[in-house]
Amino acid sequence: MTEPSKVLATFTVNGEPHEVAFPPHKTLLEVLREEMGLTGTKHGCELGECGACTVQVDGTPILSCLMLAIDAVGRQVRTVEGLADKAELSLLQHAFADLGAAQCGYCTPGILMTADALLRANQDPTREEIKQCLAGNLCRCTGYLKIFEAVELAAARGRGEQREPSKESIYGS
Amino acid sequence: MVLDDPVKREAPVSRTETPWHHDVKKDDLRVIGKPIRKVDARSKVSGLTRFADDLSLPRMLHMKLLRSTMAHAEIVHIDTKKARALPGVKGILTGKDLPIPFGILPVSQDEHALCPDRVRFVGDPVVAIAATEEEIAWDACRLVEVEYRELRTIGGIHEAAANDEPRLHDYGVRGNIHRLENLEFGDLDDGFQRAARVREDTFFFEGNTHMPMEQHATLAHFDKDGKLTVWSSTQTPHYLHKALARTLHPLPAHHIRVIACPNGGGFGGKSDPFNHEIAAAKMAMLTGRPVKIALTREEVFWCHRGRHPVLMRSRIGVSKTGRITALDFESYLDGGAYGSYGTASTFYTGALQTVTYAVENYHFRGVRFFTNKAPCGPKRGHGTPQPRFALEVQLDKVACDLGLDPAQVRLDNLTPRDSLTANFLRIGSMGLGACIEKVTAGSGWKQRRGKLGRQPNGRYRGLGLACSSYLSGAGLPIYWNGMPHSGVQLKLDRSGLVTAFCGSTDIGQGSDSVLGWIIGEVLGIDPLGIKVVTSDTDLTPVDLGSYSSRVTVMTGNAAMQAAERAREIVAKGASEKLGVPAGRLVFADARVFDAEEPGKGMTFQEAVCAAEARFGTIGTVGSYTPPQAAAKFRGGGVGPSPSYSYSAAVVEVEVDAETGIYTVPKVWIAHDIGRALNAAVAMGQIEGSVYMGLGEAMMEEMAYRDRSHKGHRIFVHKIPSLLEYKSPTSLEMPEIVTYVVEDPDRNGPFGAKEVGQGPLLPMMPAVANAVFDAVGVRVDEIPVSFEKVFAALQSKKEGKDARFGPALDASGVPVVDFGESLKIRTPWQGGDGTAWNEPKRDKKAAR
């Protein structure tokens, strides 16, 4: 087996340009994790069957395991590492932390990137819209409910509402 | 004669000492019970939590395993010449390099890191290859030639029961029987004679798997000082450490360091020591370079250790009011290719039936077979969901037979709190009654059950109820020893920092946070300010691992003890400084102050400094060992626990009677958690359990392809992928109404009991019972798939049995000679926990 020749490309990841060399058959997932050390993006199947590797490309959530890195050149890539504003978590991240919407935390980066894109497009999504939006991200821990509630909480806070988690969602009925 | 009054079954229970904390009033707690963020919440939402595959080291090699393509075969020859010649290949291991067998239980050391002479399922590892790139290692595996001599495949329970040869293993009971248990408590004949109604049913629960989102990964590094470090996605670093010390002999145990990374989901699937962990360690020692292996999703299915497929026969006797007078329960487990936790799994299929309902006379027979499938083991609920399904559906049928309300039947049979069960399990707090009342009230059970019927959309709705119980940690460790099950060390620093060291492993359930909450409550400090160092065998005292729902109670109690000791030292230091008796000092809001004069006090940091000045460097330890079990018969070691949680669920289904397709629009679930250390996190465990239970109930199964071709039998997992192994998505999730029932238990820290596993258990039978309520057919198999509902509806339409499930005769459940039972007198018969017909034996062997 001969080592395929690498291409040198410039990526914009989380707003910053990065020059990286990689062979053209490498997926965005591999390059983010293995060439750039951005291990926040996870993988659960590498076949597009779980959503763990979701990142945003030009604002659209996509499966980084099925996109060639070379196809992301010249585009804006955003990963979970780019969600917080400096040291301050995003509203969505805060809401996930408040509600325990991240249990093992493995699907969380992908879900955050999907939900973040939803909230950018829709400030007041219904529960059904949230469910539909997350229908490509598997989570095995939470049963999704805390995730739905966290997205709703973040949306409300994003609209400027002073919102805390409902009593039922943290103490039960 | 029918007796309605159960035999007096209250027996004296020797009480453990009552700690001060279980009956603390809720309002007096500042941390416990509050929805505080988990200590790792920020890193988890920031992508900063480092899972095993997120780690890499300079010069790291990538390892792949070549796995068996045969279900059952002898290895005749392995030729690795071509692979070795591939540029980039740095190391190759075969079975002869790792000759020492291992296994999680001392009684079943039947695995090898790489199969030396025989493969027992498609996926059994044969060769390990490390190379500079993962692709090269994969290519190299394709260049290895393995010559197999095929052996007859043992494809499941019936085949294993019928074929003693070839034996998969040369140990076990006989033939392909791994374990055989036969325990009889009380007088079954009498119990059945007194029954007004006896019914016998058969059930089947198909195997399913954990499917953690994170694929197992391991990084091993052997440094130049001869010390080995292994980072791994394991729930049980201590047991992995033991397995490494055993298989890498003569490497001394204290030269091995295991660091369990945060697990990206475990659910029991990362509780065994695995082939890839041992092979990676050996490969690192061989090559002198760090070695990483990250399993593919398919390989995660090969690791498995999930739910056993179990056939069950249950004969129950009840009085005319539905009181259980006798239960005769048989379980037949398909264990797969290796022992794993199977011995415990077998006992667990019989252990907890008595914990929810007071079974007066109880007979349990269980058998576990070896078959050529990926090995089964502990999945969330370990061995108890299958019999729970059977019992809860059977009770529903009993209620139906007698024209009684299934909820009332359960309420009338509740095991009393503070009692001993027929099989000598010691019950403490018991909130099942409250749970049933919550879910029946919430779901409108009395008004709506049996009356929902056809909806305007043409579908049929129904409600189903089921209950369950689970242990808060196994009473005995995996290997017999007299040491604590959990240890915690605290270091108090003059900066005011408290660092907690503990071997427990956070698998997403929040065990790191449990340490923080308990220590924070006792020392009156912010739990998020406590540094938690866990699951590193070099640094942290042993905790047995994140399995059997043991961490909150066991680690929690150890943390409590360490924190109380620290509090005592700090209080003494502060007491001298303040001139206030230590006993009057309050620890709260990061202050230490006089209860009678709250203004008189100092900061926690000042108090620590005072204590350090007075007593020197401050460090305390705490440890926990569960109470002695009451059971003394052989097999009595599986089932005892410091406390038992309880759950009840009502499920609403909507069935399309034309196709059998159904949905679950709503679930009401109540869980007796003793006390919620953190309500929000407990809610997450309950909702996650509902989700996973629904997956098992509706769709998840370890299906196998079984084909013959030119005299060769192909027997392989049908669907080892996230797409085709069906698990519920965001769209299948019902609305869930959750009730956190708190019935503090004296053995739990602040009264806490488990929550991670119990709430899964009622889901499967509740779904089956709800389908019956909706369309009047019984599906006595899990999963309750659309096809089975359809088949039962067809059968009903044709005037046949409105049921889908295993036959009552030998075609349904095989004939197995269980031999003579061990006979144990129940507590109400004056029994002392021993079997009166058991031969004298070594006390240690009893465990």
Next chain:
Amino acid sequence: MLRLPTFTYHRPKTAADAVRIASEHGKDAMYVAGGTDLYPNMKRRHQTPAHVISLAAVPGLNTVEVQKDGRTSIGAMVRLATLEHHAHLLEHHPAFAHAVREISTPLLRNMGTIGGNLLLDTRCTYYDQSHEWRESIDFCMKKDGAICWVAPGSPRCWAVQSSDTVPVACAMEAEVELVGVEGARRLQCSALYRDDGIQYLTKKPEELLTRLVLPAPGNWKASYLKLRRRDTFDFPILGVGVCLWFERGVVVKANVRLGGAGSHAIPAVETEKLLLGQELTDEVIAAAGTAAMKPARTMDNTDQDVYWRRKVAPVFVARALAACR
């Protein structure tokens, strides 16, 4: 981690260039649009093209155009997510938009294209497996092996047509545009497919699918109904595409196609016959549905039980017909 095999990546700037590169390399070349079908297959070594030709830079394939004659021409590279939200499609071709929305997951629809979905590889639970898994069954005739495990005596492959858009596009008598070495040609969508799990397309390998053209709205109504276990992720294990032409409430022409039930979108001929000249009464619908049981060639190579799939096919066909009322 599953990884792609190595290949040379081409990104031609015109369709003609793409076709030229493809014809140069013959079997060693494959086109890629969204990559959601090809890359998983490559990772499992179903396809290992030495040359991958991306269509991302080919101009003109990204548009949805409503033509003067009322037909809608959709470029092959238009993302599925674009189509499911497309106002014109939602209004005038709701069945088609619905079929698009039924494909896999939102994330995948953000990447996958209509061209890719129309050309989706046929699927089979003996085939859609890793190289290692397939090794354990000694492979199958679709890739690296000799027999079809679904029907070992059969000389052909029974892999299943699994696109959600194909049954409804065929039923609607949509057209596709192909560009080959000799230029562009148009053909009926249904003429693109063959009843074979391996050679499931009639087009030449180097021919590039450039557009899908949906018919103008008229006296017809279409529907698509999908059977699968979960409401997301899953491929159809039955996908009923229906298009009925009406005159004064009477069916004058009927196309009923069964996807997920064989290697192509099977015409339910008896069902179609029963509908002709009829009004869509409950009785007609029930009878027409029952007649669909026979052509559904369900095999044990998808999710769920093969007999059940066949038995519920009439119910789904009937419901899809009812949706055209």
